[in-house]
Amino acid sequence: MALSFLNFFSSDLGIDLGTANTLITVRGRGIVVNEPSIIALEENTDRVVAVGNEAREMVGRTHQEIATIRPLKDGVIADFEATEIMIREFIKKANVNRMMVGKIVVCVPSGITEVEKRAVRDSAERAGAKEVHLVAEAMAAAIGVGLDIHEPVGNMVVDIGGGTSEIAVISLNGIVHHTSIRIGGDEMNNAIIQYFKKNFNLLIGEKTAEQIKYEIGSAAAFEEELKKQVKGRDLIDGIPKTIEISSVEIREALEDSISTIVEALKISLERTPPELASDVLDRGIILTGGGALLKNLDVRLREETSMAIHIADDPLTCVARGVEKILDNAERYEKVLLRHRRTM
Ligand code: ADP
Ligand code: MG
Numbered sequence: 001m002a003l004s005f006l007n008f009f010s011s012d013l014g015i016d017l018g019t020a021n022t023l024i025t026v027r028g029r030g031i032v033v034n035e036p037s038i039i040a041l042e043e044n045t046d047r048v049v050a051v052g053n054e055a056r057e058m059v060g061r062t063h064q065e066i067a068t069i070r071p072l073k074d075g076v077i078a079d080f081e082a083t084e085i086m087i088r089e090f091i092k093k094a095n096v097n098r099m100m101v102g103k104i105v106v107c108v109p110s111g112i113t114e115v116e117k118r119a120v121r122d123s124a125e126r127a128g129a130k131e132v133h134l135v136a137e138a139m140a141a142a143i144g145v146g147l148d149i150h151e152p153v154g155n156m157v158v159d160i161g162g163g164t165s166e167i168a169v170i171s172l173n174g175i176v177h178h179t180s181i182r183i184g185g186d187e188m189n190n191a192i193i194q195y196f197k198k199n200f201n202l203l204i205g206e207k208t209a210e211q212i213k214y215e216i217g218s219a220a221a222f223e224e225e226l227k228k229q230v231k232g233r234d235l236i237d238g239i240p241k242t243i244e245i246s247s248v249e250i251r252e253a254l255e256d257s258i259s260t261i262v263e264a265l266k267i268s269l270e271r272t273p274p275e276l277a278s279d280v281l282d283r284g285i286i287l288t289g290g291g292a293l294l295k296n297l298d299v300r301l302r303e304e305t306s307m308a309i310h311i312a313d314d315p316l317t318c319v320a321r322g323v324e325k326i327l328d329n330a331e332r333y334e335k336v337l338l339r340h341r342r343t344m
Pocket of ligand 2: 289
């Protein structure tokens with residue numbers, strides 16, 4: 001009796017714990033947190049100074065006593081303590097009392113190991129979860145996009161996140177084939193930083209590189225190429241300087257990252273069982289994750305694979321919207337939850 005009374009008031013949460021962004025959904029309330037996966041801690045005391053957006057503003061601008069940390073790397077937890085703190089702080093931001101947390105469904109990469117699963121589960125439990133379920137990100141993305149994953153039909157989803165790009169073929173509630181590469185938006189930002197160093201002796205920060213990517217980055221030529229003024233510090237005389245850069249040059253900087261994604265996609269298509277490959281040919285490939293927003297990526301992938309390429313609506317929230325549906329229809333989606341060993 002007492003338990004069901006508590007259950008009535010408890011909140012079920014969904015967490016898309018991404019390398020770049022964390023999204024939290026609360027059942028019945030939709031997406032309530034959507035912020036960068038970053039925390040700022042005081043070095044000596046480990047006191048939390050800021051999380052999410054506020055912590056991101058501090059990146060590259062902190063003094064010695066404050067460290068900004070991105071607790072996830074390549075889609076998985078790299079810093080356990082920092083991840084736990086981050087989840088806890090975000091749940092607070094979601095206005096959910098720790099005591100009132102019910103079930104938590106967390107999205108994880110398909111290639112996650114048992115040890116990594118355990119780390120995710122422990123973090124969610126310590127954040128107050130009475131029950132923790134894991135779901136593959138690609139599956140959540142497919143559900144978020146609105147695909148009918150119960151059908152015996154192949155659907156291919158390509159999710160380009162901050163640390164990784166995941167390619168998955170889904171059919172009958174399961175992932176039939178998946179590939180993950182450690183190339184995503186972070187690598188693209190880094191490639192832009194290196195390009196400026198090498199070609200212009202100009203040092204630019206990560207945020208600047210990302211802004212350049214958003215505005216003029218692309219994976220295939222434009223009819224009219226774009227230009228942008230970029231501020232950085234000259235590596236030779238140390239003086240701040242502005243140069244004009246074109247989308248042609250940024251495309252060159254991004255080429256290695258893009259061609260790695262293209263190759264992985266081609267290999268995945270080759271390895272997809274024939275019946276499912278034929279479904280993918282009919283239905284096309286769906287792009288999700290923030291990287292799907294890179295200009296002309298769809299054009300490039302279409303050229304390279306001769307497949308129809310669809311960019312999901314609001315690709316940055318597909319996974320979170322998928323978890324929301326899973327929370328709302330627990331029975332319908334029971335089969336998509338990952339099995340993991342319970343060790344208590
Ligand atoms: P994750 O799930 O790993 O946290 P997201 O799906 O949130 O990743 O995507 C974040 C990545 O998408 C970042 O690397 C970001 O730079 C990139 N991104 C977001 N918007 C754009 C855009 N308009 N053009 C190119 N890349 C983008
Ligand atoms: Mg993601």
